[in-house]
Amino acid sequence: xxxxxxxELVNAWIYENTEATNIAEIDANYVGKLEQGKxxxxxxxxxxxxxxxxxxVDTDSELGFRRPRREHRHEDNVDRQQxxxxxxxxxxxxxxARIIDMFAFTEPTPVPxxxxxxxxxxxxxxxxxxxxxxxxxGGGFVREAVMAQLRFAVQLLNARCSERTRAELLSAVxxxxxxxxxxxxxxxxxxxxxxxxxxxxGCAEDAGDWHLRAKILSSMARQAIWCGDPDSGxxxxxxxxxxxxxxxxxxxxxxxxxxxxALGKLQRFQETAMAVGNADEAFGxxxxxxxxxxxxxxxxxxxxxxxxxxxxxxxxxGRFITDATTRLDMAVRGHGDTAARSRAISQTKLASLVMVxxxxxxxAGLGSSALEAATPIKSRRAADDxxxxxxxxxxxQEVDEVTELRGRIxxxxxxx
Numbered sequence: 001x002x003x004x005x006x007x008e009l010v011n012a013w014i015y016e017n018t019e020a021t022n023i024a025e026i027d028a029n030y031v032g033k034l035e036q037g038k039x040x041x042x043x044x045x046x047x048x049x050x051x052x053x054x055x056x057v058d059t060d061s062e063l064g065f066r067r068p069r070r071e072h073r074h075e076d077n078v079d080r081q082q083x084x085x086x087x088x089x090x091x092x093x094x095x096x097a098r099i100i101d102m103f104a105f106t107e108p109t110p111v112p113x114x115x116x117x118x119x120x121x122x123x124x125x126x127x128x129x130x131x132x133x134x135x136x137x138g139g140g141f142v143r144e145a146v147m148a149q150l151r152f153a154v155q156l157l158n159a160r161c162s163e164r165t166r167a168e169l170l171s172a173v174x175x176x177x178x179x180x181x182x183x184x185x186x187x188x189x190x191x192x193x194x195x196x197x198x199x200x201x202g203c204a205e206d207a208g209d210w211h212l213r214a215k216i217l218s219s220m221a222r223q224a225i226w227c228g229d230p231d232s233g234x235x236x237x238x239x240x241x242x243x244x245x246x247x248x249x250x251x252x253x254x255x256x257x258x259x260x261x262a263l264g265k266l267q268r269f270q271e272t273a274m275a276v277g278n279a280d281e282a283f284g285x286x287x288x289x290x291x292x293x294x295x296x297x298x299x300x301x302x303x304x305x306x307x308x309x310x311x312x313x314x315x316x317x318g319r320f321i322t323d324a325t326t327r328l329d330m331a332v333r334g335h336g337d338t339a340a341r342s343r344a345i346s347q348t349k350l351a352s353l354v355m356v357x358x359x360x361x362x363x364a365g366l367g368s369s370a371l372e373a374a375t376p377i378k379s380r381r382a383a384d385d386x387x388x389x390x391x392x393x394x395x396x397q398e399v400d401e402v403t404e405l406r407g408r409i410x411x412x413x414x415x416x
Contacts, residue, residue: 003029006031007026007027011026013050014047023046037064040066111152111155111158112156112159115161115165117165120168120172123156123169123175123176124176124293126153126176127176130146130149130176131182131294134179134186135297135338135340135341136337138187138377138378139182139183139187139378140183140380142183143183143187147180149176150173150176150180150196153172153176156169157169157170167207168207170207171204171207173203174201174202174216175212177203178197178212178216178219178294180200181193181216181219185381186341186381187378188380188381190227197223200216201220210243211251212292213240214240214247214251215251217236218258220236221234221240221259221261222258222261225258230262230263230265231262233261234263237255237258241259248287248291248292249283249285249287250286250290250291252279252282253282253286256275256279257279257303259275260275260279264311264312267313269314272310272314276310279306280307297339301331301342302342304327304334305328305346308325308327311327312328312349312352312353316356318357321353325350328350331343340376340377341377341379341382344374347373347374348370348382348388350366351363351364352367354366355402360393360401363396364393364404364405367389370389371386371409375412386409386412386413389409390410394406
């Protein structure tokens with residue numbers, strides 16, 4: 001029967017078998033709501049009887065009708081908790097393999113056979129969004145998400161597209177690969193980071209994108225320096241400076257700064273100072289309007305912080321103390337919330353420098369601010385810098401403020 005035919009039979013059954021005269025007739029729309037579950041319990045007993053009689057069943061439950069239960073809130077909560085326990089999704093089992101399997105893809109996002117400008121724009125937008133999150137909150141929380149996005153983006157490289165779109169797609173995927181790699185670096189997943197950086201570098205070179213190539217090599221240099229290999233860091237930064245005439249002034253400043261940080265770690269003090277001078281000179285010619293989108297972060301505060309980090313290696317040994325302190329302070333004051341991680345790291349470096357070369361009580365105050373700034377950020381680099389600060393503070397543990405700071409740092413980084 002059609003819905004309308006069923007409705008007419010029900011109306012006829014009511015007319016023939018009851019004396020009710022005030023019951024409105026049902027129509028096909030009403031039958032549809034019954035089928036879809038929008039009406040779970042017809043309120044009129046005559047309609048239920050008519051449906052049973054017309055469809056040849058004895059009980060309402062055979063038609064799927066269920067009388068609404070009216071229970072106390074407490075009983076409802078108990079039933080809900082029992083359901084969760086029964087189905088295994090209570091809090092105690094949320095980390096089990098069975099629950100994780102619930103979120104596996106059964107219908108993956110289809111990869112388009114042809115890629116155009118819109119797909120390229122979407123990959124770039126994803127890279128920018130994840131990059132902004134990383135700078136503000138650290139990459140620890142969303143690293144798996146950006147990795148999944150990268151896997152999908154890589155599949156786009158197999159689609160058909162024009163030669164121009166191919167180059168733009170390679171750059172966009174390389175940009176996303178760089179963001180993924182930097183998040184891994186920040187989370188100390190160093191092997192993952194190296195793989196992502198190498199992949200991104202390959203994309204940039206295949207696309208002939210010198211700007212992206214420079215950015216990736218700069219990040220590779222930073223990772224190598226952080227991992228105790230400043231010699232490789234120096235190599236990467238100098239590779240990026242090849243044909244620097246093709247790069248914007250901001251990019252050149254970024255690369256000279258990376259080179260200065262490597263030289264500082266290598267204790268080549270005079271060359272470090274010269275590299276910082278080259279970075280300052282390049283940054284003096286910066287025109288942000290000419291920069292690629294991934295260079296938006298490199299403003300005056302970032303430049304001050306990065307050069308301050310380079311000079312920190314010298315200042316901690318008694319050289320360029322004032323210059324390093326001034327630059328790190330400028331970074332702390334200049335960074336906004338969008339660069340929360342950079343601000344926290346610069347604050348910590350400044351506190352460590354003052355702890356070694358200045359007043360420990362002042363350093364404790366700076367360290368307390370750094371700790372507050374770093375606590376919400378999921379960054380193992382930021383956590384390790386706090387540990388370094390605590391190590392320098394050990395020399396002043398007789399100072400109450402310093403002792404308190406060390407205790408707070410120990411508690412904050414215990415699980416990071």
